[in-house]
Amino acid sequence: MEKSQRVKLLVGISVIVFSVLVIVSFNQGISPYLTVSQVVERGYAENVQVNGTIVPNSTRYFFENNTRIFKLSDGKTEITVKYTGSVSNYQEGIPAVVKGNYRDGVFYAEDLLLKCPSKYEVKKGEVG
Amino acid sequence: MDPGYILIVISFLLAVFSSYSFFIGVMAKGKKALKHLQNGERTLYLYTAVIFLSYFLLTYYFLIRDFDVKYVYSYSDTHLSLLYTISAVWAGREGSLLLWAMFVSGLNVILINVEKKDRIAAMSLGISGVVVAFFLFIMLVISNPFERWGVGQPIPEGYGLNPLLRTPEMALHPPTVFLGYAAATIPFAIAVSSAYFGEENWHLRLRKWAVLSWLFLTVGIFLGGWWAYRTLGWGGFWAWDPVENASLLPWLTVTALLHGIMRNRNFRAWNFWLSVVSFALVIIATFITRSGIIESVHAFGENPEGWFYLILILAAVVLSAHVFFRNREFFKEERFRTASREFTIFLNLVILILATATVMLGTLAPAIVENLSVGREYYDRVETPLAMILIVLLGVCIAVGWVYSRERLRRILLISIPAGVVSAILTHFLSGMVYVSAAAGMGIFTLISHFMTFSRSDIQNPRKLGGYIVHVGVVIIAIGIAGSWMHDEVYQNVRIDIGDSITLGSVHFGKITLKLDDLYQKDEHDKIEVIAEISIYRNGNFEGEAMPSTKFYNLQREDRVVGGVAILSKPFLDYYIAMGGFNQNGIFVEFHVIPLISLVWAGSALMMIGGTVSLLVGQREGKS
Numbered sequence: 001m002e003k004s005q006r007v008k009l010l011v012g013i014s015v016i017v018f019s020v021l022v023i024v025s026f027n028q029g030i031s032p033y034l035t036v037s038q039v040v041e042r043g044y045a046e047n048v049q050v051n052g053t054i055v056p057n058s059t060r061y062f063f064e065n066n067t068r069i070f071k072l073s074d075g076k077t078e079i080t081v082k083y084t085g086s087v088s089n090y091q092e093g094i095p096a097v098v099k100g101n102y103r104d105g106v107f108y109a110e111d112l113l114l115k116c117p118s119k120y121e122v123k124k125g126e127v128g
Numbered sequence: 129m130d131p132g133y134i135l136i137v138i139s140f141l142l143a144v145f146s147s148y149s150f151f152i153g154v155m156a157k158g159k160k161a162l163k164h165l166q167n168g169e170r171t172l173y174l175y176t177a178v179i180f181l182s183y184f185l186l187t188y189y190f191l192i193r194d195f196d197v198k199y200v201y202s203y204s205d206t207h208l209s210l211l212y213t214i215s216a217v218w219a220g221r222e223g224s225l226l227l228w229a230m231f232v233s234g235l236n237v238i239l240i241n242v243e244k245k246d247r248i249a250a251m252s253l254g255i256s257g258v259v260v261a262f263f264l265f266i267m268l269v270i271s272n273p274f275e276r277w278g279v280g281q282p283i284p285e286g287y288g289l290n291p292l293l294r295t296p297e298m299a300l301h302p303p304t305v306f307l308g309y310a311a312a313t314i315p316f317a318i319a320v321s322s323a324y325f326g327e328e329n330w331h332l333r334l335r336k337w338a339v340l341s342w343l344f345l346t347v348g349i350f351l352g353g354w355w356a357y358r359t360l361g362w363g364g365f366w367a368w369d370p371v372e373n374a375s376l377l378p379w380l381t382v383t384a385l386l387h388g389i390m391r392n393r394n395f396r397a398w399n400f401w402l403s404v405v406s407f408a409l410v411i412i413a414t415f416i417t418r419s420g421i422i423e424s425v426h427a428f429g430e431n432p433e434g435w436f437y438l439i440l441i442l443a444a445v446v447l448s449a450h451v452f453f454r455n456r457e458f459f460k461e462e463r464f465r466t467a468s469r470e471f472t473i474f475l476n477l478v479i480l481i482l483a484t485a486t487v488m489l490g491t492l493a494p495a496i497v498e499n500l501s502v503g504r505e506y507y508d509r510v511e512t513p514l515a516m517i518l519i520v521l522l523g524v525c526i527a528v529g530w531v532y533s534r535e536r537l538r539r540i541l542l543i544s545i546p547a548g549v550v551s552a553i554l555t556h557f558l559s560g561m562v563y564v565s566a567a568a569g570m571g572i573f574t575l576i577s578h579f580m581t582f583s584r585s586d587i588q589n590p591r592k593l594g595g596y597i598v599h600v601g602v603v604i605i606a607i608g609i610a611g612s613w614m615h616d617e618v619y620q621n622v623r624i625d626i627g628d629s630i631t632l633g634s635v636h637f638g639k640i641t642l643k644l645d646d647l648y649q650k651d652e653h654d655k656i657e658v659i660a661e662i663s664i665y666r667n668g669n670f671e672g673e674a675m676p677s678t679k680f681y682n683l684q685r686e687d688r689v690v691g692g693v694a695i696l697s698k699p700f701l702d703y704y705i706a707m708g709g710f711n712q713n714g715i716f717v718e719f720h721v722i723p724l725i726s727l728v729w730a731g732s733a734l735m736m737i738g739g740t741v742s743l744l745v746g747q748r749e750g751k752s
Contacts, residue, residue, distance in 0.1 A: 003466060004465075004466055007466045007471075011475075011478070015478075015482075018482060018513075018514075021509070021510060021513070022486055022489070022510050025505070025506045025509040025510050026489065026490070026493075026502070026506055026510075028505065028506070029490070029502055029503045029504075029505045029506025029507075029509070030493065030500055030501065030502050030503070030506070031500075031501055031503060032499050032500055032501075033499050033500070033501050034499065035499070049501065051501075056686040061709055063709055063710070063711040063714075063716070066621055066623070066708060066709050066716040084621075085620055085621055085708070086620055086621055086622075086706065086707075086708020086709065086716050086717060086718040087708055088360065088361025088362065088691040088693065088706035088707065088708060088718060089292065089359075089360060089361050089689075089690060089691045090689070090691070090708075091686065091687035091688075091689055091690075092686045092687065092689075093685075093686025093687055094686070094687050097501070115369075
């Protein structure tokens with residue numbers, strides 16, 4: 001085989017190996033999420049990811065065990081979420097992702113992620 | 129109707145007329161052509177002036193606190209300081225679009241004054257005029273920054289600027305990124321115009337615009353990361369968030385373009401398409417950053433803006449494809465040997481394009497597939513090997529040289545490979561951090577090639593000097609990332625009571641003690657702040673003080689509570705404290721020990737310096 005062909009082959013193989021890496025990582029890296037309504041519909045869910053917005057004026061904070069109890073909404077339905085752990089920049093009214101289990105009407109979150117604030121748009125039509 | 133809206137209407141009509149005149153002008157011949165081109169030029173100045181005027185008018189509304197204007201209401205309030213009020217003009221979508229249009233029009237004016245006034249310049253101005261008109265059109269039909277509530281009575285208070293955005297770096301981040309985006313329009317316009325007329329040496333013409341775009345994207349991405357690190361409280365500067373990825377995508381392709389144009393005769397078609405793709409990516413990025421569309425598929429369907437952006441991108445691609453296929457002869461590339469600098473550049477382009485494609489896959493997947501999110505593991509796994517290959521390739525590429533010589537390559541590798549291996553072992557011995565050692569090994573290998581190929585006379589060569597400074601910056605950032613991402617030690621739910629202390633045994637950094645000296649409340653005119661004073665000791669020695677806080681802004685906004693992160697920076701180590709909660713007796717904090725993050729900032733600084741050298745000095749060279 002000619003040298004240039006060998007190199008082409010090598011580059012080709014590398015790209016294929018890389019593509020396999022991408023596909024595998026992608027499949028492992030993605031996680032489907034549920035909306036709040038879907039969780040409530042199920043009634044019980046384990047190890048799921050739920051997207052929603054933290055309802056304003058719904059948070060209660062218990063310092064003794066660093067726990068927050070708040071409501072998460074998708075605009076239609078609300079659920080109560082319980083999360084223990086430090087969250088910096090915890091704010092109400094912003095989109096959040098919770099990961100954990102839902103049972104007996106309460107979502108026990110093991111993880112709470114707040115979204116980057118630069119995307120937030122003010123809801124139009126709310127003066128004063 | 130607000131006078132601002134009328135200004136947008138006028139500038140839109142002028143931009144359309146200007147572009148039309150330029151297009152007609154380059155197609156026509158003789159006196160007629162000249163007349164059209166003069167019209168195009170005059171209206172170019174006019175629409176630029178009107179856009180600037182409307183921008184100043186919007187700023188004026190902010191300054192006089194005219195909350196009847198919805199946009200002013202949404203992003204400011206009466207307590208906001210002067211500088212943040214000025215920066216609030218670009219805090220939202222409408223103002224950002226106006227800024228975009230203003231930047232492109234300003235760049236058009238610069239272009240007409242620095243470039244030779246030929247048909248390439250004229251057609252380029254026609255194309256970028258269409259882009260200006262596009263953004264003005266979006267403002268006219270969907271995102272009008274001058275829209276008023278029209279309630280008939282003055283509105284006393286605004287909704288306010290998100291407190292998280294009230295930092296100097298976040299005030300400067302949007303305009304820098306948007307200038308980078310806007311500047312990416314020009315290489316695209318020049319590439320298409322040159323290909324259309326079959327004009328040689330177009331790569332030299334678009335180079336400075338590409339460097340300009342690259343420089344501002346670099347500064348903007350740096351500011352965003354710096355802000356995230358100092359504000360968001362999770363101890364990192366990059367989370368592979370769609371908004372961050374959006375700015376990285378065009379950066380990757382513009383970087384590839386800057387390498388491709390070093391050998392245009394070998395990479396003509398690549399350079400052409402890299403210019404086109406970079407432009408498409410800045411449009412996508414603008415759309416992603418300012419619409420939140422990536423959140424769900426539904427948002428895309430409901431928001432007509434998405435379709436407009438898609439049409440602009442499609443139009444750009446169709447135009448480019450048309451120009452490309454009608455002039456295939458123009459894109460004929462010279463072949464190159466495998467053992468050559470050209471081949472390493474080719475590999476560099478391939479890697480950067482793979483990085484672009486994979487980041488894009490992760491960013492856009494949630495917008496295409498319903499209810500899906502992509503975790504950072506995906507990016508970490510895919511982009512890390514690419515980055516490693518790129519760092520090593522960089523050293524090899526430099527060692528190969530423009531004219532391949534086996535002796536030279538051998539001479540450099542005989543020193544740089546052992547130096548890399550020794551550095552890796554030594555670093556491991558000293559720090560015990562595996563990933564840092566690997567990065568240091570690869571980094572030193574690459575740096576040695578650079579030093580060995582740089583002679584004193586090269587200081588006179590700004591392109592080489594600038595490029596080398598950027599490369600050194602990239603290597604230093606890579607080592608910093610290895611340290612701060614892979615060896616960041618985090619302690620969550622750390623409770624400290626007033627007067628008490630807590631000792632944490634870290635893996636690499638000895639025993640660290642945090643002592644809560646004081647916790648108090650401070651009232652200011654726009655906020656109440658709860659501040660904790662923490663002394664930090666390492667192995668019993670006092671390292672310094674950090675003061676994390678929680679701020680309660682006096683706003684109507686729901687997101688008015690902000691956690692103030694406190695960072696105690698040492699040369700090779702950051703102590704990072706974010707307050708998670710408090711009561712009158714004590715606090716909960718999230719505590720990080722982050723090694724080598726300083727290298728990320730130092731490397732970024734070098735990249736910016738290198739880019740500036742390359743841009744400013746290259747400019748002077750071009751004129752002589």
